[in-house]
Amino acid sequence: GAPETRSPTGADTGAPRAACGQQGAYLTTAQGARLRDTDHSLKAGPRGPVLLQDHHLREKITHFDHERIPERVVHARGAGAHGRFRAYGTAAEVTRAGFLQRDRETPVFVRFSTVLGSRGSADTVRDTRGFATKFYTDEGTFDLVGNNMPVFFVQDAIKFPDIIHAAKPHPDREIPQAQSAHDTFWDFVSLHTEAQHHALWNMSDRGIPRSYRTMEGFGVHTFRLVNEAGQTSLAKFHWKPKLGVHSLVWEEAQLLGGVDPDYHRRDLYDAIEAGALPEWELGLQVFPDTPEETFAGIDLLDATKLVPEELAPVQPVGRLTLTHTPTNFFAETEQVAFHLGNLTPGIDVTNDPLLQGRLFSYLDTQLTRLAGPNFPQIPINRPHAPVNDMLRDGFHQQAVHTGVAPYRPNTLDGGNPFPADDATHAFLDVPVTVAEAPKVRAAPASFDDHYSQARLFWLSMTPVERAHIVQAYTFELGKCHHQAIRERQLQCLANIDAVLCAQVAAGLGLPAPEPTAPPAQVQPSPALSQVGGRWPVD
Numbered sequence: 001g002a003p004e005t006r007s008p009t010g011a012d013t014g015a016p017r018a019a020c021g022q023q024g025a026y027l028t029t030a031q032g033a034r035l036r037d038t039d040h041s042l043k044a045g046p047r048g049p050v051l052l053q054d055h056h057l058r059e060k061i062t063h064f065d066h067e068r069i070p071e072r073v074v075h076a077r078g079a080g081a082h083g084r085f086r087a088y089g090t091a092a093e094v095t096r097a098g099f100l101q102r103d104r105e106t107p108v109f110v111r112f113s114t115v116l117g118s119r120g121s122a123d124t125v126r127d128t129r130g131f132a133t134k135f136y137t138d139e140g141t142f143d144l145v146g147n148n149m150p151v152f153f154v155q156d157a158i159k160f161p162d163i164i165h166a167a168k169p170h171p172d173r174e175i176p177q178a179q180s181a182h183d184t185f186w187d188f189v190s191l192h193t194e195a196q197h198h199a200l201w202n203m204s205d206r207g208i209p210r211s212y213r214t215m216e217g218f219g220v221h222t223f224r225l226v227n228e229a230g231q232t233s234l235a236k237f238h239w240k241p242k243l244g245v246h247s248l249v250w251e252e253a254q255l256l257g258g259v260d261p262d263y264h265r266r267d268l269y270d271a272i273e274a275g276a277l278p279e280w281e282l283g284l285q286v287f288p289d290t291p292e293e294t295f296a297g298i299d300l301l302d303a304t305k306l307v308p309e310e311l312a313p314v315q316p317v318g319r320l321t322l323t324h325t326p327t328n329f330f331a332e333t334e335q336v337a338f339h340l341g342n343l344t345p346g347i348d349v350t351n352d353p354l355l356q357g358r359l360f361s362y363l364d365t366q367l368t369r370l371a372g373p374n375f376p377q378i379p380i381n382r383p384h385a386p387v388n389d390m391l392r393d394g395f396h397q398q399a400v401h402t403g404v405a406p407y408r409p410n411t412l413d414g415g416n417p418f419p420a421d422d423a424t425h426a427f428l429d430v431p432v433t434v435a436e437a438p439k440v441r442a443a444p445a446s447f448d449d450h451y452s453q454a455r456l457f458w459l460s461m462t463p464v465e466r467a468h469i470v471q472a473y474t475f476e477l478g479k480c481h482h483q484a485i486r487e488r489q490l491q492c493l494a495n496i497d498a499v500l501c502a503q504v505a506a507g508l509g510l511p512a513p514e515p516t517a518p519p520a521q522v523q524p525s526p527a528l529s530q531v532g533g534r535w536p537v538d
């Protein structure tokens with residue numbers, strides 16, 4: 001038979017279990033030796049020097065010295081919760097993914113986060129929020145690693161370090177609110193105009209959510225789905241909160257930052273513990289899988305673009321309910337490791353260059369953050385599906401593997417068989433033609449439109465929402481030291497909308513420039529800014 005790859009002590013449930021450090025009635029060392037005293041070092045006489053032979057002292061202090069692990073390079077500040085996902089079955093037509101089949105219930109762990117702040121930063125800052133979900137499905141783990149905004153700053157992952165460097169506090173003083181960080185952020189987004197759409201979402205009320213429970217979530221990228229018959233379609237994932245979308249106003253956000261910097265995590269834990277279980281509906285926008293990979297003229301591989309819901313309605317496919325809070329913040333919320341490559345049969349990636357770079361980045365960073373290649377064995381990361389991999393040894397190996405070291409094919413040790421049914425494979429060979437094309441460092445021409453969707457978003461706002469956006473730009477740009485950067489950003493605003501530009505310019509006491517690009521002809525789109533009113537679906 002196949003070699004046993006599970007640890008003798010490891011659960012197959014994937015649920016975090018009490019670590020071996022808390023068994024038995026008495027206090028012990030890490031080796032299980034009972035202790036009599038843990039308050040005094042072993043000394044040569046009551047007033048004498050401490051003895052090097054005091055192993056208990058050294059074990060206790062050494063372990064403490066290593067209690068911290070590196071925080072995430074982005075999304076360091078987060079809060080998580082466990083829950084369940086129940087599928088309506090409505091996605092069966094487009095994907096064979098088992099966890100989306102009718103009435104299938106799947107355990108999940110969700111981690112919400114801010115992007116830029118460090119682990120101890122305030123919850124209510126103006127920022128994008130992460131919304132990452134781990135589905136522990138029978139077919140392996142599926143991670144949906146999204147944000148609370150449907151678009152991203154850059155189109156190609158190679159620019160991710162640049163935007164993060166520009167937005168994080170400066171290396172000399174490490175003050176997030178410093179002028180220097182405002183200068184570099186606005187320098188970046190006014191030079192890389194593809195970032196204007198996401199920046200506008202950040203300046204809107206979406207940048208200061210009232211609660212994690214009132215945020216939408218978006219997979220952002222377009223994914224490729226495969227159904228039972230092998231037919232493919234393209235799709236975007238959406239989370240719609242049962243409570244609707246609600247934001248703070250800026251004054252509330254600032255006050256809360258001082259009075260209760262843990263406002264969002266407290267709200268999440270309090271709601272769950274009070275039985276007000278947070279819920280979201282998962283929905284799909286589905287598009288035909290055409291060779292152009294566009295829909296209504298929108299390039300589906302451009303992560304700075306969304307597809308308005310009037311053009312492609314979000315179709316509900318299941319419901320997420322968060323049911324309990326973590327037992328241990330470190331073990332669950334800190335050690336959880338999400339990855340876009342964690343895919344199950346029926347869901348595949350596309351050639352979106354932002355997505356492709358992310359496929360590399362997360363595993364790479366986790367190898368350092370979680371110290372070696374065996375972090376999938378950490379309780380919160382353990383799949384619920386049986387694991388029979390060919391991976392061996394390495395730092396922090398928990399499994400006691402039996403049999404010969406795996407290789408394929410082999411005639412000695414069960415042969416490491418593959419399932420007979422193709423449909424049960426992950427990483428499907430979807431029949432997509434990869435064009436014969438020269439090797440280039442370039443983007444397609446369709447990635448050049450940087451303003452039309454920003455304008456669409458602005459035009460979809462109510463007067464109050466517009467006033468908040470103008471105040472946000474005026475406040476943030478007012479913190480820039482360099483006049484040239486403010487002027488260049490005003491130029492970008494002129495290209496989005498003359499009224500927006502004029503109002504921000506007036507707030508800054510600067511002249512409003514003329515647009516350098518003709519304003520895009522777009523219709524106001526109310527559904528763009530508002531969650532659909534479809535909740536609840538049974």
Ligand code: HEM
Pocket residue numbers: 071072073074075078111112113129130131132145146147151152156157158160161219220221303336337338354357358361362365366369
């Ligand atoms: C972490 C979302 C783009 C690199 C995260 C997290 C989320 C997220 C939600 C936090 C996961 C958690 O709670 O543990 C997104 C979205 C993106 C995007 C929606 C664009 C659509 C990128 C890109 C890169 C990147 C382009 C790099 C090329 C990282 C890294 C982490 C991270 C290194 C830390 C992971 C860890 O330490 O476990 N991202 N991200 N992200 N992201 Fe992204």
